Amino acid sequence: MSAVAWTAVGSLIVWVWLLLGQGFFWRTDQRLPLRGDPARWPSVAVVVPARDEAEVLPVSLPSLLAQDYPGDAEVFLVDDDSGDGTGELARELSVRYGGLPLTVVTPGEPEPGWTGKLWALRHGMALARQRKPEFLLLTDADIAHEPDSLRELVAAAGSDGVDGFDLVSQMARLRVTSTWERLVVPAFVYFFGQLYPFRRVNGERSRTAAAAGGCVLLRAGTVERARLPESIRSAVIDDVSLARAVRRSGGRIWLGLADRVDSVRPYPRLADLWHMVARSAYAQLRHSPWLLAGTVLGLLLVYVAPPVTLVTGLLTGDAVAAAAGGAAWAVMAGTYMPMLGYYRQSLWLAPLLPLTAVLYLLMTVDSAVQHYRGLGAAWKGRTYARPEAAPEP
Structure with a gap:
């Protein structure tokens, strides 16, 4: 030949x-596990790192404040030294829309050895853990959630810990509107799944670990055992690093595609x-x-x-x-x-x-x-x- x-x-x-x-990897059937409502809904702290997010915050933050969650829940937005009034806008949106309580904190510039997002998460998670929540939801400032999103995430994790997950993550559906988004965005998720097949990630004995940083639900106890986020403070690909840290600590993880969690960030140009x-x-x-x-x-x-x-x-x-x-x-x-x-x-x-x-x-x-x-x-x-x-x- x-x-x-x-x-x-x-x-x-x-x-x-x-x-x-x-x-x-090419299958798209890994969706949020369906479980019944728990006997008691655990408390949840939602941590949102945000740097110069005034453009998308009016869409994403109200969706978090409007969560229809039966248990105690509150939102902590970390204004990561923004120059566009992100923190002030967040407070205004909280007053306008009401809903879950909102706390805005500004940690200042990151210390050497820390990436910006993980530095922001460090401060947001530390503040949230003072309330002693049983779960933490880490979600990006450009992610919009349907009203039942938090309820379904907690139910999927299994609130009592029996046969449950220590980390539940959904790959938010990215925006696909422009020509370049249609050409590039679905392939981005396709290539990610090829590197980290969701079925392998979700295998109980699997060594493959990954998460989607836009929507990650964590047990508070897992955060302590995995020393998060300190143990991954220099990571740029923070979601995969976080999942690996959870798996190393003995935690169970689940990753799948989202149906009701969407990224609202536009990518209109190829650049x-x-x-x-x-x-x-x-x-x-x-x-x-x-x-x-x-x-x-x-x-x-x-x-x-x-x-x-x-x-x-x-x-x-x-x-x-x-x-x-x-x-x-x-x-x-x-x-x-x-x-x-x-x-x-x-x-x-x-x-x-x-x-x-x-x-x-x-x-x-x-x-x-x-x-x-x-x-x-x-x-x-x-x-x-x-x-x-x-x-x-």
Whole structure:
């Protein structure tokens, strides 16, 4: 066989393995476990780190204040040195909408060794724990919750701790409105699931750990045992780091797709999405040039080779290359369709996944370039020259 044919066959073998052997990552059926109401609803503290979030807060914060929760619950918003009046706006929204009690705190600039979000969470969680809540809900300032969201999260965790979870996290449904969002956002969640298959994360004996930082419910006792957030204070990819810390402490975790928890942050331009991915992509690879090189080669083989070998085979009359490349592309598109369906997007976007993969490849390379330029992971005016992806114990 020709080199093109061998490449096509290799890509097809990889896709068959991904289809059957990677925890069925492409399925979208991991949804919040359904449990009956507990005999007693435990107390919950909701902690919201917020830095320059005045644009989205009028949509997201009222949804938290309006939670229809039968037990005691209150909201702690950490104004992380915002310059757009985030703290003042939060207080105004609390007065306007009422609902759950709101406390706004400003911790100041982070100490050395802390990333901004985890520094904000540290202060919010410390303040919340003075009330001795049984659960803490960590949710981002751009996340909107349906009125029964907190009730369903606590019920899913199992409030009495028997056969329950120490961490319950939902991957919020991201906004998909602009052309670039349609092309990039569903693939973002698809690639995340490929790295951290939800079914494996949810396995009781699994070593795979991950969470979605926009919506994380934690038992207060688990926070103490896992030493959160101090044990992960330098992590940029804080959600995965948090889940690993919980699992190391012996906790049970659950991760799935959300039906009634949505991100309201817009990413109308490619540049917005590019920055979202590039700011932490190289940290995910532990700043290793070898892992970067392997990732680039892997993306080319897995995502780019199928359409290229199909076209090459058709043009040169190489039947093996055309057949294997076409089959690999078909399997790839087929695994992407459930995620497109979850996001209510046209299934005709599935064959464009190789194009999206090239964009992610370029974002990852750019992340490495920015790192070696000394810019590190930049976010809302802060730059971390050499952040950690997920600190080890």
